[in-house]
Amino acid sequence: MSAFEIDEDCGERANAAAYALGALEDADAYREHLRSCAGCRAEVAELQLAVDALPSTVIPGRAPESLRRKVLDAVRSEADLLHAAGRRADRAPRAWRSPASWRLLLAGSASLAAGAAVLIVLAVSGGSSNAVRVTTAQIAASERGAQGTLRVASGRAELVLGGMRQAPRGQIYEVWLSRGEGSAPAATNALFGVTRAGKASVEVPGSLRGIREVLVTREPLGGSLHPTSPPVVRVVL
Structure with a gap:
């Protein structure tokens, strides 16, 4: 597959939201994947436009270490369950995974979406040490x-x-x-x-x-x- 063809069934598209939020642990590997997957690049680009608008809707803060551990534990637990269930287990109905639905999730409800996004980013980064x-x-x-x-x-x-x-x-x-x-x-x-x-x-x-x-x-x-x-x-x- 060339770098300009789109694989609509790529199993890595489920990681696009976490990558756009800066919350994907193995970001380097996913960045390498984006070089050859136009579908995932398109998904990240769509999500990024909404994510970039989030900082203006909330006051920056630092997540406590206890909260960081809880978020990471929850993310790892969900990842283990999805891995055990198979690569398609996290596939929601197409309407939910559409770019329009992601925009509604990330930007349509500004206070809730922005708060959740900042929470995840701060919890995973431990504060401002990995500022974007x-x-x-x-x-x-x-x-x-x-x-x-x-x-x-x-x-x-x-x-x-x-x-x-x-x-x-x-x-x-x-x-x-x-x-x-x-x-x-x-x-x-x-x-x-x-x-x-x-x-x-x-x-x-x-x-x-x-x-x-x-x-x-x-x-x-x-x-x-x-x-x-x-x-x-x-x-x-």
Whole structure:
């Protein structure tokens, strides 16, 4: 399966919500899975848009160690039960697992959803030691209705986009890193496409130390050494 095909029956999609919340223990393994599974990338991108809105709805706090242990014990117990029951045991009816249902769960009831999300994140991280910095992307006017964020945590950066247009035939999206005025954007090996719904979740390679902007342009297949078109996505750090 190519990185741009969608496996609607992927057993890893059940972990998308925990990953988007920053509560998945083996996040590195799931991030590696996202490289080759467009279905899970689309699910994460959809959930991430709702998760990114949660911090503005609650006052940050620190979970006590006793609560952290209780949450982790509950998560592990449920995981053990699901493992024993088989990979499809956690599959809810399709209407519940649809992106629209997840949006209602995470964003429709702001106080409840935000409180639960922050509780899980704080309980698993033990406080602010694993803080996630989220920056909203600036989208070109040509991408009407598109939105995106850059999530930076533990030295890793991930760009999550939604509502993007498919790149024209013979082109692909490419990520660039800019150190500011007077400095030409540096090419990266992050080349990606978007799903039919316009979603993508791509890891930004390298360190962001000294980087002022993360850019995305449309380039010929295989990428370019220098941008050949204006940025359609810009994240100012």
